[in-house]
Amino acid sequence: xxxxxxxxxxxxxSLALSLASESNDITLVDQNASLLREIQDRxxxxxxxxxxxxxxxxxxxxxxxxxxxxxxxxxxxTNIVACQVAYTLFHxxxxxxxxxxxxxxxxxxxxxxxxxxxxxxxxxxxxxxxYVKNLIDHPGALQVxxxxxxxxxxxxxxxxRDSRFTGKTLADLAREYAAYDFSIVAIYRKxxxxxxxxxxxxxxxxxxxxxxxxxxxxxxxxxxxxVDKPNRRILIAGGGNIGLQLAQILEQxxxxxxxxxxxxxxxxxxxxxxxxxxLRGDAADEDILLEENIENVDIxxxxxxxxxxxxxxAMLAKRLGARKTMxxxxxxxxxxxxxxxxxxxxxxxxxxxxxxxxxHIRRGDxxxxxxxxxxxxxxxxxxxxxDKKTSxxxxxxIEEIKLPKGTHIGxxxxxxxxxxxxxxxxxxxxxxxxxxxxxxxRIHEVERLFQVSATFI
Amino acid sequence: MQxxxxxxxxxxxxxxxxxxxxxxxxxxxxxxxxxxxxTFGLAFLSAFITGVVLWLPHRGQxxxxxxxxxxxxxxxxxxxxxxxxxxxxxxxxxxxxxLVDALFESLSGLTTxxxxxxxxxxxxxxxxxxxxxxLQWLGGMGIIVLAVAILPMLGIGGMQLYRAETPGxxxxxxxxxxxxxxxxxxxxxxxxxxxxxAYAYWIAGMSFFDAVCHSFSTIAIGGFSTxxxxxxxxxxxxxxxxxxxxxxxxxxxxxxxxxxxxxxKFSAYWNDTEFRVYAMLLxxxxxxxxxxxxxxxxxxxxxxxxxxxxxxxxSIGTTTGFTSADFSSWxxxxxxxxxxxxxxxxxxxxxxxxxxxxxxxxxFKQGMRELRRLVHPNGQFAVKIGKKPVEGRVMEAVxxxxxxxxxxxxxxxxxxxxxxxxxxxxxxxxxxxxxxxGPGLGEVSQNYASLSEVNKLMLCLGMLLGRLEIxxxxxxxxxFFWRD
Numbered sequence: 001x002x003x004x005x006x007x008x009x010x011x012x013x014s015l016a017l018s019l020a021s022e023s024n025d026i027t028l029v030d031q032n033a034s035l036l037r038e039i040q041d042r043x044x045x046x047x048x049x050x051x052x053x054x055x056x057x058x059x060x061x062x063x064x065x066x067x068x069x070x071x072x073x074x075x076x077x078t079n080i081v082a083c084q085v086a087y088t089l090f091h092x093x094x095x096x097x098x099x100x101x102x103x104x105x106x107x108x109x110x111x112x113x114x115x116x117x118x119x120x121x122x123x124x125x126x127x128x129x130x131y132v133k134n135l136i137d138h139p140g141a142l143q144v145x146x147x148x149x150x151x152x153x154x155x156x157x158x159x160x161r162d163s164r165f166t167g168k169t170l171a172d173l174a175r176e177y178a179a180y181d182f183s184i185v186a187i188y189r190k191x192x193x194x195x196x197x198x199x200x201x202x203x204x205x206x207x208x209x210x211x212x213x214x215x216x217x218x219x220x221x222x223x224x225x226x227v228d229k230p231n232r233r234i235l236i237a238g239g240g241n242i243g244l245q246l247a248q249i250l251e252q253x254x255x256x257x258x259x260x261x262x263x264x265x266x267x268x269x270x271x272x273x274x275x276x277x278x279l280r281g282d283a284a285d286e287d288i289l290l291e292e293n294i295e296n297v298d299i300x301x302x303x304x305x306x307x308x309x310x311x312x313x314a315m316l317a318k319r320l321g322a323r324k325t326m327x328x329x330x331x332x333x334x335x336x337x338x339x340x341x342x343x344x345x346x347x348x349x350x351x352x353x354x355x356x357x358x359x360h361i362r363r364g365d366x367x368x369x370x371x372x373x374x375x376x377x378x379x380x381x382x383x384x385x386x387d388k389k390t391s392x393x394x395x396x397x398i399e400e401i402k403l404p405k406g407t408h409i410g411x412x413x414x415x416x417x418x419x420x421x422x423x424x425x426x427x428x429x430x431x432x433x434x435x436x437x438x439x440x441x442r443i444h445e446v447e448r449l450f451q452v453s454a455t456f457i
Numbered sequence: 458m459q460x461x462x463x464x465x466x467x468x469x470x471x472x473x474x475x476x477x478x479x480x481x482x483x484x485x486x487x488x489x490x491x492x493x494x495x496t497f498g499l500a501f502l503s504a505f506i507t508g509v510v511l512w513l514p515h516r517g518q519x520x521x522x523x524x525x526x527x528x529x530x531x532x533x534x535x536x537x538x539x540x541x542x543x544x545x546x547x548x549x550x551x552x553x554x555x556l557v558d559a560l561f562e563s564l565s566g567l568t569t570x571x572x573x574x575x576x577x578x579x580x581x582x583x584x585x586x587x588x589x590x591x592l593q594w595l596g597g598m599g600i601i602v603l604a605v606a607i608l609p610m611l612g613i614g615g616m617q618l619y620r621a622e623t624p625g626x627x628x629x630x631x632x633x634x635x636x637x638x639x640x641x642x643x644x645x646x647x648x649x650x651x652x653x654x655a656y657a658y659w660i661a662g663m664s665f666f667d668a669v670c671h672s673f674s675t676i677a678i679g680g681f682s683t684x685x686x687x688x689x690x691x692x693x694x695x696x697x698x699x700x701x702x703x704x705x706x707x708x709x710x711x712x713x714x715x716x717x718x719x720x721x722k723f724s725a726y727w728n729d730t731e732f733r734v735y736a737m738l739l740x741x742x743x744x745x746x747x748x749x750x751x752x753x754x755x756x757x758x759x760x761x762x763x764x765x766x767x768x769x770x771x772s773i774g775t776t777t778g779f780t781s782a783d784f785s786s787w788x789x790x791x792x793x794x795x796x797x798x799x800x801x802x803x804x805x806x807x808x809x810x811x812x813x814x815x816x817x818x819x820x821f822k823q824g825m826r827e828l829r830r831l832v833h834p835n836g837q838f839a840v841k842i843g844k845k846p847v848e849g850r851v852m853e854a855v856x857x858x859x860x861x862x863x864x865x866x867x868x869x870x871x872x873x874x875x876x877x878x879x880x881x882x883x884x885x886x887x888x889x890x891x892x893x894x895g896p897g898l899g900e901v902s903q904n905y906a907s908l909s910e911v912n913k914l915m916l917c918l919g920m921l922l923g924r925l926e927i928x929x930x931x932x933x934x935x936x937f938f939w940r941d
Binding site for chain 1: 833834838839841846
């Protein structure tokens with residue numbers, strides 16, 4: 001597939017990296033030549049230097065025969081215009097734009113073929129704040145990802161010392177917790193995926209990925225973790241776009257405090273937010289944290305755009321007694337560095353954003369994709385089409401499907417109801433299949449599995 | 458100061474006002490009263506001729522009014538019309554009252570206070586009774602324009618807030634073109650409410666004359682009645698509930714009525730923070746009052762008890778001042794509580810008096826903010842009305858207003874006590890006039906006849922100060938107002 005990516009920033013760069021490794025033809029457009037050269041040195045792709053929305057630049061990037069354009073520059077307007085140009089001059093089939101300003105997002109009628117032809121709007125801030133909200137709604141979870149419009153969730157959680165799962169085989173667990181209706185799709189031990197069967201035993205320190213109905217997710221997590229109190233008090237450090245949006249989503253159900261350094265921004269936030277207590281000051285200031293009873297805070301979220309400040313303030317909060325700390329970390333190399341130490345959950349905005357983009361880039365009818373483990377693994381929701389003759393999955397029982405190595409089916413969603421994967425379930429047309437791939441390189445095998453063969457018309 | 462323009466406007470106002478002396482004259486003729494032609498005819502001529510004399514030399518003046526002229530016009534409007542409005546009462550042979558009494562009665566009417574110095578209302582000529590009600594109605598009409606259009610423009614006591622809040626009324630700084638449009642729309646609403654209210658009273662059993670008269674004083678949040686026993690005269694629960702409804706409507710912001718009417722949506726009311734607080738406050742105090750009355754077993758019948766409680770709370774809370782029972786003898790702290798409730802008063806932009814719900818709400822929120830600041834020294838808190846933050850400038854103005862209001866209240870009360878009035882009467886008389894309420898407690902629970910002349914003049918000032926939101930009048934007395 002030929003894809004043009006506009007903007008070689010953090011998200012654009014990581015997306016290019018992720019897609020190029022899947023043998024797509026990537027063209028990266030940016031105004032900064034040295035940035036492009038640096039990326040080209042590492043990744044096999046074409047680069048074009050120029051203004052992303054100029055028709056001549058898009059033409060040079062090969063917009064004439066591109067099947068997709070992804071506009072990720074810093075400017076909403078440039079992104080929208082680029083999509084407009086691509087649609088009008090080059091008839092590009094799929095146009096994705098990153099739009100940050102919530103004002104645009106509030107008027108979805110704007111983005112129609114006749115006005116602003118954008119097929120998919122991506123707002124990284126919104127995606128990240130929803131991602132964080134999911135984590136806060138599910139105490140104990142390291143990751144919570146939605147499938148089938150939020151009916152089904154994939155949850156990652158660590159087996160700790162109090163866990164009732166320790167030492168049991170998966171078959172034991174399935175028997176004991178039959179009522180909980182979940183299925184384990186991946187086990188990571190010492191950061192490596194473990195090939196598992198029903199007889200594999202769960203050990204302390206394992207990271208389990210399981211699929212379950214959304215309303216069951218908390219029950220399963222707390223069984224896995226021993227009892228974990230529900231979260232009540234949230235302290236957000238950094239009142240940027242993400243901090244603001246997160247506070248807005250959370251303030252109805254949680255007691256939210258937000259620390260912002262800039263006095264003008266703090267005043268603005270206090271006017272926008274309803275229940276959140278806005279504090280003016282430095283999140284790495286011990287006095288403020290103590291004054292605001294950091295020891296009673298359930299979750300401390302460091303969400304400024306400065307990685308180092310986030311990490312340090314989260315570490316400080318943890319030392320002062322915050323129950324759990326999360327930190328926004330842009331640099332991939334930092335993520336692993338901190339997760340073993342003082343910070344409980346590192347949130348990588350690129351990973352979150354890329355997942356949303358990947359769903360549109362994958363072949364076959366793939367509804368949702370979430371990129372996991374620094375992009376090494378992927379969780380996808382695919383729709384099965386065709387019949388027994390034309391499809392390799394429809395009309396077959398789950399145990400009959402030849403899944404690639406490291407791939408597990410977690411659940412099937414049929415007409416809105418979720419069924420936990422079981423070897424005997426017969427896949428029907430239009431079933432949504434939720435899978436976990438611990439080796440992303442095998443994505444093409446899965447794509448092929450779900451593509452309908454040529455005889456099907 | 459553009460003296461010529463102000464003089465011209467004043468002349469026009471007086472001529473216009475003189476015309477309003479003709480309907481009572483006709484009422485008198487209809488009821489074949491002997492002296493109405495003399496009383497109102499003479500008053501009409503005095504007002505009209507004065508008006509012409511003021512207007513004629515400057516009739517060609519067409520300069521725009523400036524901000525400062527605005528203050529003066531507003532103050533003169535109430536003082537001059539109040540003085541000329543006193544003439545018929547003074548001229549009338551049916552009542553023998555002093556000039557001060559006539560002035561008090563006229564100002565009480567025009568400011569929609571509803572405090573009276575007259576007794577034996579039931580035996581007065583119909584023309585005079587009608588005239589008093591009409592004074593209130595006209596006063597209410599003036600107040601609406603004053604409250605919705607002019608005060609926000611002058612920025613009195615934080616009311617510029619209200620200018621920013623309401624989508625309808627004026628936003629520019631000139632007193633002409635748009636204001637007439639706004640005023641017209643508001644007056645239509647005012648007129649419409651009056652007609653509906655009069656009709657409802659009539660259906661509920663009042664005589665046609667009483668229905669019209671009482672609808673005038675209800676919609677104007679006035680409180681004058683054609684009977685000594687006020688609303689109690691009719692002894693009808695239906696009439697009391699009608700009065701409750703229309704007092705509630707008139708105590709709400711007319712700008713809000715305008716918005717609701719134009720958008721045809723009732724949700725406009727509930728979406729308005731001030732209206733919500735206004736409604737909740739009145740409901741809350743009504744419940745409390747009913748509970749206290751129930752406990753003391755003042756009324757035997759439950760429905761009567763609820764009607765009386767709600768009626769009195771709404772009447773005092775909106776600063777109308779109708780009475781259907783002698784609330785000053787109600788048990789416990791209830792009379793005191795009701796008088797205190799009148800300090801809150803109606804919504805901004807209504808015909809009601811008091812400090813206005815929005816100001817009290819802002820003060821309350823500011824108080825809460827100070828408490829929060831103590832707990833979170835680094836906290837950044839905004840005072841918000843609805844979802845909108847309130848500017849610091851507005852908060853300052855509201856604080857200043859509160860101080861001026863309380864200072865004047867205390868000063869006047871001390872003055873009345875110094876002249877020999879008892880504490881409760883002095884407290885309630887000043888509150889009742891400053892809040893444009895009407896009836897007080899103790900000596901002034903029925904009427905103000907027994908007070909000394911100097912006290913009555915002081916209370917006249919109180920009514921004017923209350924009606925003009927204090928600052929409008931006070932600013933006239935500052936030296937820097939007159940300096941250029």
